Amino acid sequence: MNVIKSDIVVVGGGGAGLRAAIAINEADPKLTVALVSKVVPMRSHTVAAEGGAAAVIRADDSLDNHFDDTVSGGDWLCDQDAVQYFIEHCTEEMVQLEHWGCPWSRKDDGSVNVRFFGGMKVQRTWFAGDKSGFHMLHTLFQTSFKYPGIQRYDEFFVADLIVEDGRARGVLAIEIATGEMYLFDCKAVILCTGGAGRVYRKNTNAGIVTGDGMGLAYRHGVALRDMEFVQYHPTALPATGILITEGCRGEGAILTNKNGYRYLQDYGMGPLDPWPRPKAMELGPRDRLSQAFWHEEQKGNTIDTPEGPVVHLDLRHLGEKKILERLPLITEVARTFAGIDPVTQPIPVRPVVHYTMGGVASNVSTGTSMPGLYVAGECSSVGIHGANRLGSNSLAEIVVFGRVAGEHAAAYARTVPDSDGSAIRRQAEASAARLEALLQCESGERVATLRNEMGDAMETGVGIFRQASGMRTACDKVAELRDRYRRGIKLDDKNRAFNTEWLSAIELGFMLEVAETMAHSAYLRKESRGAHVRLDEYTTRDDDNFLQHTLATYAGDGPPKISYAPVVITKSQPRIRSYGGAGQQAVLT
Amino acid sequence: MPFDPTTRTIEIECLRFNPETDTEPHLQTYKVPFHDDMSVLQGLQYIKDNLDGSLTFRWSCRMAICGSCGMMVNGVPQLSCHTFLRDYFPAKVSVAPLDHFPIIRDMAIDQSDFLNKLESVKPYIIPKHDKPIEDGAYRQTPKQMDQYYQYSQCINCLLCYAACPQYGLNPTFTGPAALALLHRYNADSRDVGWTARSELTNSDDGVWHCTLVGYCSEVCPKEVDPAHAINQNKVNSTMDYFGLLKLLMPKGATE
Numbered sequence: 149m150n151v152i153k154s155d156i157v158v159v160g161g162g163g164a165g166l167r168a169a170i171a172i173n174e175a176d177p178k179l180t181v182a183l184v185s186k187v188v189p190m191r192s193h194t195v196a197a198e199g200g201a202a203a204v205i206r207a208d209d210s211l212d213n214h215f216d217d218t219v220s221g222g223d224w225l226c227d228q229d230a231v232q233y234f235i236e237h238c239t240e241e242m243v244q245l246e247h248w249g250c251p252w253s254r255k256d257d258g259s260v261n262v263r264f265f266g267g268m269k270v271q272r273t274w275f276a277g278d279k280s281g282f283h284m285l286h287t288l289f290q291t292s293f294k295y296p297g298i299q300r301y302d303e304f305f306v307a308d309l310i311v312e313d314g315r316a317r318g319v320l321a322i323e324i325a326t327g328e329m330y331l332f333d334c335k336a337v338i339l340c341t342g343g344a345g346r347v348y349r350k351n352t353n354a355g356i357v358t359g360d361g362m363g364l365a366y367r368h369g370v371a372l373r374d375m376e377f378v379q380y381h382p383t384a385l386p387a388t389g390i391l392i393t394e395g396c397r398g399e400g401a402i403l404t405n406k407n408g409y410r411y412l413q414d415y416g417m418g419p420l421d422p423w424p425r426p427k428a429m430e431l432g433p434r435d436r437l438s439q440a441f442w443h444e445e446q447k448g449n450t451i452d453t454p455e456g457p458v459v460h461l462d463l464r465h466l467g468e469k470k471i472l473e474r475l476p477l478i479t480e481v482a483r484t485f486a487g488i489d490p491v492t493q494p495i496p497v498r499p500v501v502h503y504t505m506g507g508v509a510s511n512v513s514t515g516t517s518m519p520g521l522y523v524a525g526e527c528s529s530v531g532i533h534g535a536n537r538l539g540s541n542s543l544a545e546i547v548v549f550g551r552v553a554g555e556h557a558a559a560y561a562r563t564v565p566d567s568d569g570s571a572i573r574r575q576a577e578a579s580a581a582r583l584e585a586l587l588q589c590e591s592g593e594r595v596a597t598l599r600n601e602m603g604d605a606m607e608t609g610v611g612i613f614r615q616a617s618g619m620r621t622a623c624d625k626v627a628e629l630r631d632r633y634r635r636g637i638k639l640d641d642k643n644r645a646f647n648t649e650w651l652s653a654i655e656l657g658f659m660l661e662v663a664e665t666m667a668h669s670a671y672l673r674k675e676s677r678g679a680h681v682r683l684d685e686y687t688t689r690d691d692d693n694f695l696q697h698t699l700a701t702y703a704g705d706g707p708p709k710i711s712y713a714p715v716v717i718t719k720s721q722p723r724i725r726s727y728g729g730a731g732q733q734a735v736l737t
Numbered sequence: 738m739p740f741d742p743t744t745r746t747i748e749i750e751c752l753r754f755n756p757e758t759d760t761e762p763h764l765q766t767y768k769v770p771f772h773d774d775m776s777v778l779q780g781l782q783y784i785k786d787n788l789d790g791s792l793t794f795r796w797s798c799r800m801a802i803c804g805s806c807g808m809m810v811n812g813v814p815q816l817s818c819h820t821f822l823r824d825y826f827p828a829k830v831s832v833a834p835l836d837h838f839p840i841i842r843d844m845a846i847d848q849s850d851f852l853n854k855l856e857s858v859k860p861y862i863i864p865k866h867d868k869p870i871e872d873g874a875y876r877q878t879p880k881q882m883d884q885y886y887q888y889s890q891c892i893n894c895l896l897c898y899a900a901c902p903q904y905g906l907n908p909t910f911t912g913p914a915a916l917a918l919l920h921r922y923n924a925d926s927r928d929v930g931w932t933a934r935s936e937l938t939n940s941d942d943g944v945w946h947c948t949l950v951g952y953c954s955e956v957c958p959k960e961v962d963p964a965h966a967i968n969q970n971k972v973n974s975t976m977d978y979f980g981l982l983k984l985l986m987p988k989g990a991t992e
Contacts, residue, residue, distance in 0.1 A: 188848065190893050191795075191803045246874040249862040249925060251882060251889050258876030282802055283889065290860035290918070302852070325841050354797040387774050390800045481800055484819060485774070596786035640790035643757050646842040649790040 149577055150323075150330045151569070154180040154299065155561045157319055157334045159306045159361060161189030163281070163546035164525030164553070165340035166288035167241075171554025173295040179558055181298045182332050184321055186356060186651070188302045189289045193342050193354040194546065197281025198393035198477060200273035201543035203238035205262055209270035211235050216720065218541060221267045221433050222505075222534020223678035224695065224722035225374065225715055230512045230531035232718065234541075234548055241547040242274050250287040251276050253474075261737055263474075264398040265539040267433035267727070269426050271737065273540040278393050278477045281543060288547075304330065305651050308579040309337065309364045309521070310572045315564075316520035319364075320576045322583065324651065327644025329583070331576040335564035336520045336557040339365060339508065340550065343526035345378075347663040348501035349603030352384050352391040361527035363658030365508045366665065366708075370516050371699040373529040373713075374506035375662070376670035377679045379537055380612050381502035382437035385486050386455035389500040392478050394539045397430040399474050400736055401463045403437070404494070405449040411459070415440040416726070422733035432727045435536040435679045438499035442612045453496060460494035499612060503542065505533040505679065506669070509699060509713075514553040520560060524553040529697075531716065535678020587650050592636025595652050598629050602656075602663055605629075610670050615684040619671040626664045627707060633660055634705070665700035665708050672710050673698060691722050744772050747822050748829035749780050751792060754840050762840065766829065767792075771822045777830060778806050778817040781844075793843035794832075801958060804894035808844045809833040814896035814956045835899035837908075851895055854911050857937060858919035863930030881926040888921035888966050890959045897953035897963050903946055910946040911937065913953035913963035920966035923973070935977060944970045 156172055158165045161183055169183045185192065204214050214235040219226050242260075246252055252260045253275050262271045276283035292298055303324040310318035316337040321330045341361025345353035366372050382403075383392040397403075405411045410429065413420050417432045417440070424431060441459060444450050450457035463471055468491045471479055475490070482488045482495050507529040514522045514530060524530070525546045532545060602625075609622025633656065641649040675690035676682050695715055700708035749769050754762040767788055769780045778799060784792050794817070796806040801819040810820050811831055822830065838846035868875070897913035898904050904912050911919075919938060922928050937943050947967045954964040 187795075187797060187803075187805065188852065191797050191805045193798070193803075195803045195892075196798045196800060240870050243870050243874050247862065247864070247868055247870070247927070249922070249927065251886055252874070254877055254879055254882060256879060258878040258881070260874050279802070279890075282892070286889075286891075286893075290855075291862075293856045293859070294861050325847075354803060355799070356797050388799065477802070485800070487774075594786070594790070641793075643755055643791070643842075645756050646793050646845050647791075648793055649785070 149573065149580065150328060151333055151573065152182060152330060153333045154182040155334060156336045156338065156557050157182045157184055157332045158338045158340060159184050159319060160192070160340035160342060161185030161187070161300070162192030162340060162342055162525065163194040163284055163288055163543070164550035165338070166292050167547045167550030168338050168340060168524055168554035168557070169298045170288070170292060170295055171551040172558045173297040175555050175558040176562065177297055179297065179561060182301055182334065183298055184301045184304045184306055184319065184332060186303065186305045186324070189300070190286055192285060193357050194281045194285040196354060196391065197543050198278045198391060199265060199395035199398065200263065200275030200280040200540050201242060201284070202265070202272045202538070202540035203242040203274055203544055204235070204272060205239060205260060206270055209272055213269045214238070214272060217268055218532060218538055219534070219720045220725050221538040222536055223689065223725055224720070225534035225677060225697070227512070227531030227716040228718040228720060229716045233512050234532045234545065237548045238544040241544065241551065245284060245287055245547065248287050248291045250283050253277060255737065263395060264424070264426065264431055264734065264736065265394050266397065266431050266437070267427055267538045268431070273398060275395060278395050278475045284543060305654070306360065306364065307583055307654050309368050310575050311368050311518065312572050314518065316518055317572050318576070320579045322651070324646055327647055329580040331573060333569050333572060335561040336522065338522040338524065338553045338557050339527050340525045341527045343504040344659065344662045345501050345504065347602060347659045347666070348606045349600065350389045350607065351501040352381055352389050358655040358659050359662035360655060360658050361523070362508055362662050365516065365521065365523070366661060366702050368518065369702060370518050370521065371509045371701045372506060372662070372665045373509035373697050373699055374669070375504070375665040375700055376673050376698060377505035377535050378501055378610065378666060379434055379503040379505060379679050380438035380499040382434055382441060382499045383461050383497040384500040386453060386458050386496060386498045388485055390481055390485055391502070392461060392482070392495055392497055393475070394434070396461060396463055396475060396478060399470065400424055400466055401430065401461055403430055404460045404462055405444050406451045407449065411444050411449060412437065412440055415443065417728040419728070424734050424736060425731045426734055428728045428731060433536060434539060436727060438612050439681060441499050451496065456498065458496035458498050461497045462494040463490045464492065464494065503537055505535065505537050513556045514549055515556060520564070522553040522557045524549040535680060583654065586637065586653055587639065587642060587647070589636045589638060592638040593632060595637055595649065595656055598633060599656055599659070602626060602629050602660060606663055606666065610667050613681055613683050614670055615682055616671065619667060622667040623664070623671055623707065626660060626667055630660050630664065630705070633657060668707050668710055669698040669700050695722060744770050745826060746770050747780070747826050749784065750829050750831040751843065752833035753843055755842060773823045775822050776818050777810055777820045777822060777832065780822050781817065781832070793845050795845055802892060804892035807835050807894045807896050807899070809836060809899065814899040816894060816896070816958050819958060835895055837899055837901070837905045838895070848895060850908065851893070851898065851912070851915070854915040855893070855918065857911065858915050859930055859934055860918045860922060862922065862925065862928050863933055864927060865929045875927050877926055884926070885921045885924040888917045888924070888961055891917055891961045892959055894958065896956045896958065900952040900956040902950055903948050907946060909942045911942050913967065916944060916970065917961050917963035917966040920970055938970055939974045939977065944974055
């Protein structure tokens with residue numbers, strides 16, 4: 149066993165992990181940081197975020213607006229103390245990224261421009277063309293070279309968390325190039341491993357988004373919170389699930405059905421005029437737009453294609469100049485992957501899974517129930533997204549809470565004395581033996597077989613609309629798949645060097661457990677709220693019984709234990725969540 | 738119009754190399770059913786999921802932005818997610834690891850040399866003086882952004898290194914993507930790092946090793962045009978030598 153000692157291990161090199169690593173170094177340059185990632189940082193899924201990051205900057209906006217949009221967007225399941233901290237720190241993080249070189253799009257006078265996103269009262273989204281995540285990630289990655297205290301371990305796959313006396317004390321990782329095992333011995337661990345969208349068959353997510361960090365924490369007894377809230381993004385390409393940014397609608401694109409009708413006016417988003425208008429029609433929130441698509445499909449109003457039913461996202465009226473300047477990536481994506489030129493044709497789109505609102509339960513300081521374990525970004529549930537995340541809040545979240553995680557982990561690590569590490573070494577060896585057994589297993593099923601059955605079961609049972617029988621079926625199916633997984637996965641590849649089949653089998657283990665928390669959390673939430681909408685007898689929000697967070701706790705081979713915890717409400721009492729209606733026409737900048 | 742959904746079968750010939758068992762790479766061919774919107778990457782994924790789980794290649798975003806899946810496709814450096822089987826059918830398509838890099842396994846190459854070179858160009862803003870966050874963002878006009886924006890689009894996919902004959906002959910050459918990023922920061926109105934980067938720029942392993950073939954810019958999937966960035970810096974490097982650089986640099990950040 150190779151052993152690498154450092155003060156803090158950051159798992160994941162996306163936006164949250166890089167921001168955390170930089171924050172540790174700025175808090176205390178003497179602390180050593182191991183940044184351990186299964187891909188080279190600039191390959192992380194932050195790279196694929198398109199539309200932008202929310203932060204109040206306009207004179208006609210306010211922190212209260214951002215707070216209200218976030219809390220109402222989350223259908224009052226947000227922890228309001230976390231939201232308050234978040235909205236107060238977004239702008240400074242955007243400015244910090246600007247100082248580090250992020251090429252935010254500008255107005256003619258050289259000041260930063262912002263665009264609309266769904267569910268926003270006022271334009272608040274900082275954007276870099278439609279490659280906002282790409283530019284944020286490369287800015288953070290390239291800036292990280294300035295900090296010699298950050299030691300990168302690129303293409304090291306973290307397969308287990310090492311815990312001693314209830315405290316996070318390290319991680320076990322496989323060096324992908326060689327297949328060798330490494331124990332990273334440390335005083336604090338920050339998980340920044342992203343979401344779990346790949347548990348669904350069709351999604352906007354990169355192949356690496358497999359819920360690893362959620363699974364790592366969950367198996368060691370840290371609860372996963374609000375896992376039933378899975379966001380369907382309303383506009384993705386039907387064949388591949390590739391994302392077509394909400395920024396299109398922020399720039400004025402419209403959605404039409406097979407009759408050329410802007411159907412959102414029939415689902416509480418209207419009236420049509422004046423247009424554009426904040427929080428109305430195509431500037432509504434993602435959960436409502438995805439649900440409207442489902443209704444249109446039921447009514448036979450969607451357009452049939454070989455890739456299934458779609459609606460049209462129409463940009464043509466924006467004109468070629470604006471489309472190419474503001475939306476170059478989606479123009480290229482539509483041309484290459486769908487054979488559609490958005491300058492002259494509407495883009496066929498449908499909702500697909502995009503984001504996991506839930507994650508590893510943490511407090512506003514990113515700490516978890518396990519001392520020494522911190523979480524940030526999509527793998528975490530710090531409490532700002534509630535039952536439905538607002539577009540643009542996730543790119544802001546990764547930098548705001550990435551920094552918080554770095555600073556808090558640094559303060560904690562300074563209080564932890566050195567230890568000889570022999571106990572954690574034994575644990576790491578036991579864990580490595582289990583991984584070895586997975587590699588050498590001589591009988592069983594293919595990874596893809598189980599993965600596809602899981603993806604289909606989740607789409608069918610825990611999709612945009614849910615009912616008890618379908619969710620029960622999904623719970624049972626995932627339990628069956630976990631059982632088959634335990635009985636054996638047969639790998640074609642028994643080699644150690646760059647064995648990605650082995651890694652995908654480990655990822656599948658995480659995904660099955662994360663999927664099970666989603667299905668059970670959904671089944672037991674007997675109400676409709678945000679992205680969790682039921683068709684059975686629980687079609688409305690029930691604040692008396694369910695204004696609370698779901699906690700899913702690991703229970704071995706069986707299903708998770710489900711419990712509930714209160715939501716932190718400081719100043720915004722739950723009320724009816726409404727969009728559309730009368731309002732002022734907005735001027736798009 | 739949307740693509741033809743008909744399923745046909747194509748042969749994909751893959752270079753195979755396993756460091757634990759092979760001394761030399763060899764070729765292996767798979768028959769893959771495909772429809773018209775399937776990329777070369779999806780063809781490889783089909784093989785991995787259904788035919789041979791040991792076939793090894795990197796991929797992630799499958800939308801040409803993460804830069805993971807570069808490989809030689811019929812001898813041309815390409816992003817495999819961005820290259821379509823329909824364009825090769827009915828002939829076979831051959832895939833191999835990117836030229837000029839050591840092979841770890843099959844299509845997975847060792848990219849550490851590039852990462853070291855990226856670090857060597859100091860790819861971050863070197864400001865005139867530290868600007869407090871409270872002072873807000875720099876002003877940077879669209880015209881000032883134009884000076885560097887194109888070069889900031891590099892996804893580090895390494896296709897340009899596989900295309901660069903100079904890098905193939907002389908691995909110490911800093912190479913197209915890293916030099917494009919060097920120029921990206923030099924040309925940014927917020928940056929005063931020209932001097933800090935000039936030793937590298939002006940060295941043999943910097944811009945002067947480029948022999949102006951231009952194939953790097955041809956294969957770039959993001960229209961970064963590294964060849965132009967390098968040659969701009971040859972001019973800058975010469976002016977620097979004669980003490981005339983001030984006349985050229987697109988500076989003037991306003992705060």
